[in-house]
Amino acid sequence: MSTRKAVQTLVVRELVTLARSRAYYGLIAGVFLVSVGVLFAGGGAEAGYVPAAVDLLLPFELLVPAVAVALGYRTVTDDAQRGELDVLKTYPVPPWAYVLGVYAGRALALCAALVGPLALIGLYLSTQSPPDPATLATHQGIDSPALFVRFGALTLVYGLVTLALATAVSALAWSRRTAIVLAVVALTVVVAGIDLVLLRGFGTGWIADQQLTTLLAASPASAYRGLVFETVLYAAFDTETGYAAPGASAIGLFVWFALTVGVTVAGVSRAN
Amino acid sequence: MTGIRWLYESDLPRRLLLALAVLGVVVVAGAFLADAGDAKPEPVPFEQATTFSMPNEDRLALEERGLSVPRVEVFYSQYNYVVGYEGLARAIDTLQRPQHDQQFGQPLAIYVSDYAGTDASVTEDGYLAVESDPGWVSADEAWFVYNSSARTTVSDTVVPFSTAAAADSFASRHGGEVVGWSTVKSADIEIADATAVRELVPELRASADERTAAVQGLLDRDVSTVVGEDAPTVQAAIDAAPANSTVVVPNGTYSEHLVVDKPLTLRGSATIRGNGTGTVVHVTSDRVAVAGLSVRGIGDQTQADDASGDGEWDDVIDVSYGHSDAGIRVSNASEVYVRNVSIDTPTSGILLRDSTGSVVDGLRVNGTENPFDGFMGVLSIRSPVVVQNSTFDGGRDGIYLHRAHETVVRNSTFRENRFGVHFMYTSDTLIADNVARRQTAAGITIMTSPARNALVGNDVRYTSDGLIPGGARTYVAENVLAYNERGIMAGSRQSLYEHNVLYGNGVGMRAGSILPSNVVRENDFVANEEHAKAGIGPLRIWTDDGTGNYWEGAYGDRSGDSLDRSYSPTNPTEKELHRLDGTVTLAESPAARALAEIRSTSPGLRRGSIVDVAPRADAYAPETIDAIANHEESDLSGTLSKGDENE
Numbered sequence: 001m002s003t004r005k006a007v008q009t010l011v012v013r014e015l016v017t018l019a020r021s022r023a024y025y026g027l028i029a030g031v032f033l034v035s036v037g038v039l040f041a042g043g044g045a046e047a048g049y050v051p052a053a054v055d056l057l058l059p060f061e062l063l064v065p066a067v068a069v070a071l072g073y074r075t076v077t078d079d080a081q082r083g084e085l086d087v088l089k090t091y092p093v094p095p096w097a098y099v100l101g102v103y104a105g106r107a108l109a110l111c112a113a114l115v116g117p118l119a120l121i122g123l124y125l126s127t128q129s130p131p132d133p134a135t136l137a138t139h140q141g142i143d144s145p146a147l148f149v150r151f152g153a154l155t156l157v158y159g160l161v162t163l164a165l166a167t168a169v170s171a172l173a174w175s176r177r178t179a180i181v182l183a184v185v186a187l188t189v190v191v192a193g194i195d196l197v198l199l200r201g202f203g204t205g206w207i208a209d210q211q212l213t214t215l216l217a218a219s220p221a222s223a224y225r226g227l228v229f230e231t232v233l234y235a236a237f238d239t240e241t242g243y244a245a246p247g248a249s250a251i252g253l254f255v256w257f258a259l260t261v262g263v264t265v266a267g268v269s270r271a272n
Numbered sequence: 273m274t275g276i277r278w279l280y281e282s283d284l285p286r287r288l289l290l291a292l293a294v295l296g297v298v299v300v301a302g303a304f305l306a307d308a309g310d311a312k313p314e315p316v317p318f319e320q321a322t323t324f325s326m327p328n329e330d331r332l333a334l335e336e337r338g339l340s341v342p343r344v345e346v347f348y349s350q351y352n353y354v355v356g357y358e359g360l361a362r363a364i365d366t367l368q369r370p371q372h373d374q375q376f377g378q379p380l381a382i383y384v385s386d387y388a389g390t391d392a393s394v395t396e397d398g399y400l401a402v403e404s405d406p407g408w409v410s411a412d413e414a415w416f417v418y419n420s421s422a423r424t425t426v427s428d429t430v431v432p433f434s435t436a437a438a439a440d441s442f443a444s445r446h447g448g449e450v451v452g453w454s455t456v457k458s459a460d461i462e463i464a465d466a467t468a469v470r471e472l473v474p475e476l477r478a479s480a481d482e483r484t485a486a487v488q489g490l491l492d493r494d495v496s497t498v499v500g501e502d503a504p505t506v507q508a509a510i511d512a513a514p515a516n517s518t519v520v521v522p523n524g525t526y527s528e529h530l531v532v533d534k535p536l537t538l539r540g541s542a543t544i545r546g547n548g549t550g551t552v553v554h555v556t557s558d559r560v561a562v563a564g565l566s567v568r569g570i571g572d573q574t575q576a577d578d579a580s581g582d583g584e585w586d587d588v589i590d591v592s593y594g595h596s597d598a599g600i601r602v603s604n605a606s607e608v609y610v611r612n613v614s615i616d617t618p619t620s621g622i623l624l625r626d627s628t629g630s631v632v633d634g635l636r637v638n639g640t641e642n643p644f645d646g647f648m649g650v651l652s653i654r655s656p657v658v659v660q661n662s663t664f665d666g667g668r669d670g671i672y673l674h675r676a677h678e679t680v681v682r683n684s685t686f687r688e689n690r691f692g693v694h695f696m697y698t699s700d701t702l703i704a705d706n707v708a709r710r711q712t713a714a715g716i717t718i719m720t721s722p723a724r725n726a727l728v729g730n731d732v733r734y735t736s737d738g739l740i741p742g743g744a745r746t747y748v749a750e751n752v753l754a755y756n757e758r759g760i761m762a763g764s765r766q767s768l769y770e771h772n773v774l775y776g777n778g779v780g781m782r783a784g785s786i787l788p789s790n791v792v793r794e795n796d797f798v799a800n801e802e803h804a805k806a807g808i809g810p811l812r813i814w815t816d817d818g819t820g821n822y823w824e825g826a827y828g829d830r831s832g833d834s835l836d837r838s839y840s841p842t843n844p845t846e847k848e849l850h851r852l853d854g855t856v857t858l859a860e861s862p863a864a865r866a867l868a869e870i871r872s873t874s875p876g877l878r879r880g881s882i883v884d885v886a887p888r889a890d891a892y893a894p895e896t897i898d899a900i901a902n903h904e905e906s907d908l909s910g911t912l913s914k915g916d917e918n919e
Contacts, residue, residue: 008286012279042867043881050350058866108289137320142349142380149303231304 006093007101014105018071024109027070032117034063039121049125049148053232060155061221064114065162065190071110072166073183075102076268077173085271095268099261103167110159118152151232158224161257162190165220168260171267194219213245217252224253313347313354315383315408321345321356322787324366324765327743328720329675329697331358332585339399340392340406342385342429350377351810353786360384360416360430365461366789375788375810382411382453387431388438394446398423400431407434411453415439418456420448430456466768466791469724469747476702476726480658480680487609487631490561493518493537499526506530506544521565535559545569551601551623561609562600570617571597574647589674589696594653598623599637602630602655610635617667619647624655624676631658639667643690643712652676659684664692670708673698681706691717692732695725699743704728711735715756718742718764727751737761738777748772754900758782759800765789773893774798775900779805780841783882788812796891797841798824799850799901804841804882812882820886825850834886842881 018024035056042055079085079102088098126145169186173179198215201207207215216222226244234243279285325331326341334341344363346355355376357363366372367379391403400422414432417439422429431448433439439450496502496517503509506526509519513536521540529546530553532538538553538561546552546569553567576595581587599615601623602608608627612634615621621637624630632650640646646667650659656678663685664670670686671693673679679701685708686692692708692715695701699722708715708730715732717740718725726747731754732738738753739760746767752775753759759777762769763784772795774780780800781792786809793816797803803823806812814821820834826849828837840846845864848855858864891897 009280012285016279038867041863137316137354142377144306146303146306149299153300153303 003093003097006091007097007104010098010101011105011108014075014102015108018105018109024071024113027067028113028116031063031067031113032120034059035117035121046128048128048143049122049145049151050143050233052121052125053148053151053228056151056155057225057228057233060158061225062191064155064159065165065187065221067113068110068159068162069166069169069183069187071106071113072163073170073173074176074179075106075167076171076264076271077176077179078170080174080271081176085268096265099167099171099264099268103164103261103264106167107160107163110163111156114156114159115152118148118155122148122152147232151228154224154227154231157253158220161220161253161260164257164260164264165190168263168267171264171271190220195222198222213242214248216244217248220253220256223249312381312410315345316354318343318345318356320354322353323356323358324362324744324787324789325356325721326358327697327699327722329586329699329722334399336585337399338401339395340385340387340390340402341400342387342406342431344385344411345383345408346379347381348376348378349380351375353809355787360432360456361428361461364430364457364459367457368461375813383408384411384414384416384432385409386414386434387442388433388435392431392442394420394422400429409434411457414453416451416453416456417443417446417448418451418459420446422446422448430459464724464745465766466745466747469726469745470749470768472700472724473702473704473726473728473747476678476680476700477682477704479678480660480682480702483629483658483680484631484633484660486629487559487561487607490537490559490607490609491539491563491611493561495520498522499540499542500524506538510534510536510538516559527569530554531556532560532562533557537561537563538565539563540565542566543568546571548572549597551598553600555600555602555605555608558606559608560602560605561611562613563609563611564613566614566616567599568616570599570615570619572618573597574619586675586697590653593648593651593672593674594623594625596620596623596647596651598651601625602627606630609633614638617647618645620651621649621664621667623648623651623653624657625653627652627655627657630655631660632662633658633660635659635662637662637664637667637670639665639689641666641688643668643688648672648694649689652679655679658682663687664689669694672696673701677701680704685709686711686715688712691715693717694719695722695743696720697722699723699725702726702728703730706730708732708738709734713737714740714761715753716740718746732756732759741767743767752896752900753777753780762790762792767791768793770794771892772796773896773900774800774803775897776800778802781805783807783809783812785809791816792821793819794821794888794892796822796893796897798822798891798897801851802841802847803850806842806880806882808880813885814882815885818886820884820888822888822891823850823884825855826884826887827856828887830889833888833890835889837887838883838885839887840881840883842883 038055038059039052165186169182170179173182216226226249229243230246341358342360344357344360385406386409387406390406393401395401398421415436417431422431443450494517497509497513498520499506499509500522503512506521506528507530510532513519515534518537518539521542523542525543525545527545532555534557541564543566544552548569549571552570574596575592579591579595581590596619598620599617604626606627607629610632614636616638618640637649648669649664649667650671652673654675656676659671659681661683665687667689669691670689671681674696676698677700681693682704684706687709689711690713692711693703695718697720703716714737715735716727719742722743724745727739727741729750731752733754735756737758738756741748741764744765746764748769749771751772754775756777758779759774760781761784762781765785766789769792774797776799778801780797780803783806792814823839826835826839828835845855845859
């Protein structure tokens with residue numbers, strides 16, 4: 001079997017496994033319900049694309065890593081537990097190809113879980129128009145579907161990075177129980193831990209003022225938030241200062257991605 | 273497994289995936305490269321903008337003369353409505369406010385009237401006259417003549433032109449210097465806001481005292497004529513009496529219609545009874561006083577067949593409102609003093625036309641039981657008047673003011689009218705310390721967008737709407753609004769609402785104007801079914817420089833005078849905090865708290881919401897609240913001691 005074929009087989013296997021799992025559909029429904037709930041309770045649903053993005057940003061910072069971890073935390077662990085890694089050893093499939101295959105499969109599933117609900121919300125928003133009392137002129141302000149697509153794309157990137165992290169956790173865990181524990185730890189670190197360190201550091205002064213935007217890029221959540229502010233919400237907020245260093249934030253996210261994929265490959269190689 | 277075996281073998285999934293990936297990348301790249309609606313919108317007809325406008329009276333008067341006021345249209349990034357300003361000073365003042373951008377976002381485009389090619393000139397009284405209507409020019413491309421002799425109704429104005437040549441030409445004729453937008457927008461503009469109206473209140477009170485003092489001496493005139501002794505009828509006595517003397521009308525009923533055409537004082541506790549048509553007492557001379565009399569037998573016509581206007585913009589109003597039958601009619605006569613007079617009327621009590629310095633004190637008007645059968649208790653047409661210590665029962669409006677600037681109404685009682693006090697085209701007026709009960713429409717209403725009125729210390733209960741303050745820079749303070757369907761219908765702009773108590777109303781206060789520009793601070797909202805509601809338009813922030821309002825039900829940790837947790841009377845959970853158990857627990861859920869945080873961001877596009885980011889920990893007027901809570905029953909009749917000072 002060629003490596004390419006092996007990767008494809010793994011991708012399809014992951015997708016088929018998830019497609020047969022009711023829990024996966026529950027996950028998609030959950031993302032959708034939370035998003036819609038936040039939009040309607042927060043009032044962004046009737047207000048436009050940017051207010052919708054404002055409403056979704058905070059919940060998505062928590063929800064996206066949770067979904068990614070839910071999808072990825074047992075990816076490698078399960079194969080190891082079921083002995084499938086041992087079976088794979090008998091094929092000429094290098095560890096990187098195995099990691100690529102399972103990650104790509106899960107990543108596609110994550111895409112569906114995030115993009116599906118966001119697309120439905122985007123469609124709904126496109127049917128909303130500003131209130132139009134017959135005699136008063138209205139205009140759109142800064143609001144555009146493009147801004148919502150940007151928000152969706154950045155959310156997806158954030159999801160892919162956290163999925164890579166979750167996959168790495170699954171490669172390091174030696175049992176399902178440790179996989180859960182490590183996943184919760186990883187989730188906490190991404191969602192709050194790094195930002196707490198940054199907050200403390202900034203508060204006590206050992207982060208220099210000029211370093212703030214660069215260091216924010218080191219936290220996936222902050223990098224995501226910064227990029228959303230910089231490219232989507234700039235229209236909604238009027239501040240005198242910049243939100244983030246977009247380049248640094250993008251690099252930060254990529255480094256997290258590359259490092260965690262590297263860790264996964266290393267973990268799988270060690271198991272082999 | 274066999275059913276999907278092909279999936280593992282075929283090239284299709286890979287190709288499909290590749291196609292999807294390419295599509296995704298294209299869409300995303302497009303989204304990042306695309307113009308995100310930052311394009312500059314085109315100006316709209318001014319009538320369609322949501323405006324900070326001048327009073328209707330001023331506009332109508334200027335339009336009649338063909339005069340022009342420079343206009344501004346602003347498009348904000350986070351506000352769907354186009355905001356229009358009349359006069360550049362108001363626009364600049366608003367744009368300079370610090371919280372302005374937070375509420376509306378940045379201005380995407382600013383257009384100003386373009387006076388190039390309009391042959392603009394300045395009239396002798398400083399207004400801009402034009403040969404043709406100005407168009408629009410983008411502010412950052414315009415040239416402005418600053419400090420010329422041109423003005424608006426409220427301030428000096430800046431006149432914009434699309435070309436430097438036109439601006440230079442205007443400046444050479446009418447003075448001033450030509451500057452760019454960057455200079456104009458940072459100019460030090462002094463515009464009085466509603467806090468200046470607060471300063472105006474003691475002045476208006478003092479002015480009312482002075483006006484009262486100026487006519488009080490009329491009651492001390494020597495008695496020259498006694499009806500029944502020196503003359504057979506009241507009219508004969510008036511005709512016989514020398515000017516500046518007193519005619520005494522002894523007890524009894526006199527079936528007469530009177531014309532008082534010289535400065536006399538008519539005194540006595542007699543009844544003057546008309547024949548049921550027309551006006552009973554007609555005053556056509558300055559410095560007439562009518563004291564102690566009762567007036568009956570008034571006609572039932574609210575319009576005169578022969579009334580016609582003199583070609584002014586308010587002819588329609590004058591003709592339809594200004595010629596009602598009345599107990600006492602004052603025509604073109606000043607410093608008329610009506611003291612302790614009682615009038616039963618199917619139409620109006622006192623009609624004042626073009627009178628200045630007149631004072632109505634201790635008047636009792638009994639109007640019709642059904643408000644729409646009757647007319648106005650005091651009907652003032654272009655007559656600044658002081659009405660005090662008076663009582664108005666029934667009838668359509670207790671007091672109707674048309675262009676009656678600098679009127680003062682105080683210590684009076686209004687019961688079962690349509691409106692207690694009704695403003696039309698009337699500015700700079702004070703309504704203070706009155707009691708209003710059971711009006712079918714409103715205790716006090718301000719219509720037609722006037723400016724600088726003050727409603728202070730009034731107590732309004734059991735009405736449909738307690739106060740409907742319209743207009744600009746209205747000062748609404750220290751009023752008690754209790755048990756009304758709606759306490760305050762705030763349709764005003766740039767107005768200040770402070771120290772009011774809103775108790776037990778269906779809706780305490782409703783934000784009516786689309787454009788949030790009112791300051792609402794240190795009011796007490798207690799025991800209302802809903803403390804506050806908002807119509808369309810963006811989020812209203814009812815906190816002024818860290819000072820909020822007291823909301824029964826709001827909670828949080830005290831920091832200074834306020835609570836550290838914001839309160840939104842329009843939030844479905846928080847608005848029930850003072851009424852339902854369990855709402856605190858719900859409001860404390862992370863979901864609710866996160867939503868509360870989200871809500872105050874991008875306020876320009878949040879609809880129909882109100883938030884107080886620093887609610888007060890304690891009521892501002894606890895004694896008033898206790899008094900309302902403890903004396904509900906005794907107030908049902910509306911018979912307070914206030915204002916009932918008739919003999």
